[in-house]
Amino acid sequence: FNLFYYLQVVFLDTYLFCFSAAMALSIYYTSVSGSREVKHQQTELLQYLDSMKIKYKLIDISLSASFKEEMRQKTGNPTAMPPQIFNGEIYCGDYPLFFQAVEDGKVDAFLKRKHS
Numbered sequence: 001f002n003l004f005y006y007l008q009v010v011f012l013d014t015y016l017f018c019f020s021a022a023m024a025l026s027i028y029y030t031s032v033s034g035s036r037e038v039k040h041q042q043t044e045l046l047q048y049l050d051s052m053k054i055k056y057k058l059i060d061i062s063l064s065a066s067f068k069e070e071m072r073q074k075t076g077n078p079t080a081m082p083p084q085i086f087n088g089e090i091y092c093g094d095y096p097l098f099f100q101a102v103e104d105g106k107v108d109a110f111l112k113r114k115h116s
Helices: 002-023 036-051 063-077 095-104
Strands: 027-029 056-060 084-087 090-094
Touching: 027 036, 036 095, 056 063, 063 084, 063 090, 090 095
Parallel strands: 027 056
Antiparallel strands: 027 084, 084 090
16 A cells, blocks of 8 residues: 555545636526526526536525525626526626527637637
8 A cells, every 4th residue: 555646646636626626617596486587597508518518516596595695796796697607706697698608609718618
């Protein structure tokens, strides 16, 4: 058992995980909504990301008012509604901006990604 090698591997795995988590997409969404439009937008967004194999984490604002406040603070819009998209701490935009990026073929630029 090589302790030095083990520590290097653990450190490298942890470093890569932290690095990738820092640049992962975060999607603020709600699992509870009376709005068909919000449900439709969330479904379209997540289906697109899944089809393109783009990894993301979901933050459900219906679980806590603090998540909703955080989303609105980070967007700079006190009335922002889900879905809202972030790459790390960088705000990408909302569904209409995402939809326009898809139509224009500029999703990577919208998501602040360097490559597909």
